[in-house]
Amino acid sequence: MAQEDRLPPPGAAVATPAGGDASADTDAAGAGPAEGPDRFGPVLVVEDVDKRYVTRRGLRTTSIHAVRGVSLELHRGRVTALVGQSGSGKSTIARLVTGVERPTSGRVRFRPDPAAAGAPDPGPEGEIRVDRLRGRPLREYRRHVQMVFQDPFSALNPTRTVAYALSRPLVNYRGLRGAAVRDRAAELLEAVGLAPAGQFLDKLPHQLSGGQRQRVVIARALAPEPQVLVADEPISMLDVSIRAEILDLLGALVRRQRLAMLYITHDLLSARVLADEVLVLREGTVVERGATLEVIGAARHDYTRLLLDAIPTPFAGEPRPA
Numbered sequence: 001m002a003q004e005d006r007l008p009p010p011g012a013a014v015a016t017p018a019g020g021d022a023s024a025d026t027d028a029a030g031a032g033p034a035e036g037p038d039r040f041g042p043v044l045v046v047e048d049v050d051k052r053y054v055t056r057r058g059l060r061t062t063s064i065h066a067v068r069g070v071s072l073e074l075h076r077g078r079v080t081a082l083v084g085q086s087g088s089g090k091s092t093i094a095r096l097v098t099g100v101e102r103p104t105s106g107r108v109r110f111r112p113d114p115a116a117a118g119a120p121d122p123g124p125e126g127e128i129r130v131d132r133l134r135g136r137p138l139r140e141y142r143r144h145v146q147m148v149f150q151d152p153f154s155a156l157n158p159t160r161t162v163a164y165a166l167s168r169p170l171v172n173y174r175g176l177r178g179a180a181v182r183d184r185a186a187e188l189l190e191a192v193g194l195a196p197a198g199q200f201l202d203k204l205p206h207q208l209s210g211g212q213r214q215r216v217v218i219a220r221a222l223a224p225e226p227q228v229l230v231a232d233e234p235i236s237m238l239d240v241s242i243r244a245e246i247l248d249l250l251g252a253l254v255r256r257q258r259l260a261m262l263y264i265t266h267d268l269l270s271a272r273v274l275a276d277e278v279l280v281l282r283e284g285t286v287v288e289r290g291a292t293l294e295v296i297g298a299a300r301h302d303y304t305r306l307l308l309d310a311i312p313t314p315f316a317g318e319p320r321p322a
């Protein structure tokens with residue numbers, strides 16, 4: 001197990017499995033820009049992180065070792081999927097990556113693209129140590145690493161319009177004012193497939209379908225022009241019929257805007273559609289990792305095979321991969 005938890009060398013993650021009919025599948029997986037290694041290297045590096053939660057109830061103290069020695073890299077224009085059962089530590093890793101929580105040990109490094117719009121100054125080291133950030137620099141960091149959550153309804157204030165939801169990050173992070181806010185909000189809506197935007201700007205969340213709401217949540221996450229998107233089960237509360245199109249949208253945004261994405265799911269098949277690389281997490285430990293088609297096509301670990309067998313296909317009519 002331990003030997004499978006090594007960080008693969010850069011570029012290894014997008015290797016295509018040798019032989020077979022992988023080329024057709026590569027297209028299906030949207031296997032990303034075949035431009036070779038990322039010019040700047042990974043945008044985010046998680047290095048040997050551990051997270052323990054200590055809870056006290058009365059006199060009893062319990063410690064939960066939620067994440068154990070996890071390492072991963074996120075690259076621009078690529079999707080890395082984190083797959084595992086409930087309680088395996090996926091959302092904990094998301095919180096460490098977004099700086100909401102600090103690891104008990106290990107490092108989280110952010111290496112922003114200096115050429116990107118509004119990129120933060122990484123300082124002389126060329127990187128920001130996320131696991132050490134506090135206060136203002138931490139708030140600033142969170143702008144660059146945005147989350148998309150599972151439930152698009154609770155993510156939006158039911159009493160506020162779509163235009164308002166999008167205006168907040170545009171005003172706070174991009175410094176836009178007046179008509180420019182609404183213009184940019186309209187552009188964002190069109191970028192997530194809500195066109196013409198005029199039909200959506202003044203709607204309230206309950207006037208939208210679940211899929212449309214999740215598109216608004218995605219547009220809001222894009223508003224600060226982040227470098228990394230962390231999507232924690234972004235389709236699991238959506239109707240089966242629209243899951244594939246939301247995954248397509250996320251994949252297209254990653255490629256088009258050169259975003260790095262951490263896609264969290266308990267469902268390996270959705271990872272197959274979207275991700276270039278998959279990490280399988282069990283009880284806080286990475287038990288398998290590699291190029292998506294390799295992991296799914298030739299799952300070595302019993303647990304990975306269990307995940308494959310346990311799930312109903314989320315895409316009606318799509319046959320389960322052999």
Ligand SMILES: Nc1ncnc2c1ncn2[C@@H]1O[C@H](COP(=O)(O)OP(=O)(O)OP(=O)(O)O)[C@@H](O)[C@H]1O
Binds near residue numbers: 054055
């Ligand atoms: N704030 C916390 N305090 C104590 N324990 C926690 C806390 N957050 C998470 N845990 C525990 O850490 C483990 C991992 O939780 P986590 O939420 O990361 O799992 P997950 O893989 O996201 O699960 P799910 O698929 O259900 O969302 C679980 O055992 C959980 O109970």
Ligand SMILES: [Mg+2]
Binds near residue numbers: 090091092
């Ligand atoms: Mg979770």
